Amino acid sequence: MKAIAIKTAGDPDVLQLQEIPTPKIKNSTEILIRLKAAGINPIDTKLRQRGTFYPEQMPAILGCDGSGIVEAVGSQVQRFKVGDEVYFCAGGLGKQGTGNYAEYTVVEEYLVARKPVSLSFAEAATAPLVLLTAWESLYDRALLESGQKVLIHAGAGGVGHVAIQLAKLKGARVCTTVGSPDKERLARQFGADYPIFYKQTDFIQAVLDWTDGNGVDVAFDTVGGKVFFDTCQAVKVYGDVVTILEPDAKIGNLKEARNRNLRISLELMLTPAVKGLVDAQKHQTKILEQCSRWLDEGKLKIHLSQSFPLIDAVKAHKLIETGSTTGKIALIID
Structure with missing residues (x-):
């Protein structure tokens, strides 16, 4: 063949x-x-x-x-x-x-x-891979519930666009980061309530404003690097952060996450296969x-x-x- x-x-x-x-x-x-x-x-x-x-x-x-x-x-x-x-x-x-x-x-x-x-x-x-990644992250790791507010990074991306839909199917409200007007339109098509232009807007402050200063219940990081550590500042006390990338201690620290008593989950849908x-x-x-x-x-x-x-x-x-x-x-x- x-x-x-x-x-x-x-x-x-x-x-x-x-x-x-x-x-x-x-x-x-x-x-x-x-x-x-x-x-x-x-x-x-x-x-x-x-x-x-x-x-x-x-x-x-x-x-x-x-x-x-x-x-x-x-x-x-x-x-x-x-x-x-x-x-x-x-x-x-x-x-x-x-x-x-x-x-x-x-x-x-x-x-x-x-x-x-x-x-x-x-x-x-x-x-399959993006559906499994988004499902396990939101449903199995973060235990997402109806009525919660969620931050999903890169909402127009492969994992992000299905994560928005799965969150909406659970009855959550969704904000998401996007990098262009075309990506904003795409994110809205899939159900995002509040697209955030991260290149022009501080997404942390935007999320805090959207949640009356409390932060989201769940954040789903599909970007990694500094974004992961910054995201912890946008999550409410006792909230959940799920990331599909390995946090790099050379870039940031978990002090803010610890102060907020966040539950941090690492998602790799390939683990069962490996x-x-x-x-x-x-x-x-x-x-x-x-x-x-x-x-x-x-x-x-x-x-x-x-x-x-x-x-x-x-x-x-x-x-x-x-x-x-x-x-x-x-x-x-x-």
């Missing part, structure tokens, strides 16, 4: 079109999927730059997110049959025989959910199944900003590394 793979870590040009043996079902609970699209996420670019979780297993196919059609099933597969349309977040961390920048992949049944009927393959392929936590992975599949229903009911939307053919993976990586994209980017596999 054709695949985009890397033989060594490096810049986007290490992504090369290669001919690789088509993976085969080895376990009775596995599914062979003919991929129609793959989502591109920042984790893909980081693994390409720094090396994968399995550096001894090269070449490696990247891409955690995928969608496609069931081509074959193992003898004990019960939930799917040949011809079913599916989407999932599995593989792509460098382990041999996995990854979705390819024509085929083999995935365990418990990692797979039915593709939302209302979404194209490209849209569906970009959804640690081999099957029950946690099954929980993630149930999340995708619920999100699939909401997507088909029109309660959730995925903003696909751009698609590239598989052969143009280098262009797609260069684009996402600009840090200025909105929504999601997909690779189309024909």
